[in-house]
Amino acid sequence: MDPTSQIIVALDFDNRRAAEEIVDRLGEECRFYKVGLELLTAAGPDLVEHLVAKGKDVFLDLKLFEIPNSVAGAVRAAGALGASMVTVHSMGGTGIMAAAVAAARDFPRLRVLALTVVTSMTSTDLAEIGVNASPQEQVLRLAQLAQGAGCHGVIASPQEAASLRGVLGPNALVVTPGITLPGESPTEHARPGTPRAAIAAGASHVVVGRTITGAADPVAALRLVRANLEP
Structure with a gap:
């Protein structure tokens, strides 16, 4: 896979102007962006349509966890906006994930990923929530459930990428947040990893946020991330 398409830049902002400034600064250097709940709530769905119109792929990180009918409706809305990926909570069970996958069939470019x-x-x-398993054990259990429900891939930390690739096979998407460059603080991520380690372990995509968007020179930071992908 082209390294340019493996990097998803997280637009973790609370306003549209800041997000658009980063997109404009990165220009052709970046083609894939994540829009999460904060930015979607602040800027509205028009931003997703705007990014798609600029030729960008959008990972709409909704983390859907609702009754199947509501999840299906939200997935259809994401598809209508032109999103390339949308997330659903695997802990919602097979019914919710299967409903999301069924709704996505009307949108051939849309991939359903299970968090x-x-x-x-x-x-x-x-x-604390009654799960007596390690994160890796729980990730693998939920990933197998997601695969059985027809999901196109999963969201997990870089530290589970190798195990997931072994379980899910070569074609599943394995998208990994929690990405930091060597020497950086992982901030709120308890299970981080570098871009190179994630891709080498089997991740299909890495999600990178403040490492790029908070840098004095976002283009230079993106190029560093891309360089780190190389073995």
Whole structure:
């Protein structure tokens, strides 16, 4: 896969202007962006359509966790906006994930990804909600459930990428947030990894946020991330 298409820049902003400034500064250097709940709530769905009209791929990170009918409706809305990826919570079970996959069939470019265990969670966090498994064990369990429901791939930390690739096979998408360059602080991510380590382990995509968007020179930072992908 072309390294340019493997990097998803997270537009984790609370306003549209800041997001558009980064997109404009990166220009042709970046083709794939993540829009999460904060920016979607602040800027509205028009921003997604705007990015798609500029020729960008959009990972719409909705983390859907609702009754199947509501999830299906949200997935159809994401497809109508032109999103390339949309996320659903795997902990919602097979019914929710299958509903999302069925709704996405009307949009050939849209891929449904199942969120497994968010990168900030540890074994202690899982135990608090009654899950007596390590993050890696829970990630693999949920990933197999997602695959059975027909999802196109999963979201997990770089530290689970190798195990996931072994379980899901060569064609599944494995999208990894929690990406930092060597020497950087992982901030809120409990299970981080570098771009190179993630891709070498089997990730199809890496999601990078403040490493690029918070840099004095975002273009130079993106190029560093791209260089780090190389073996």
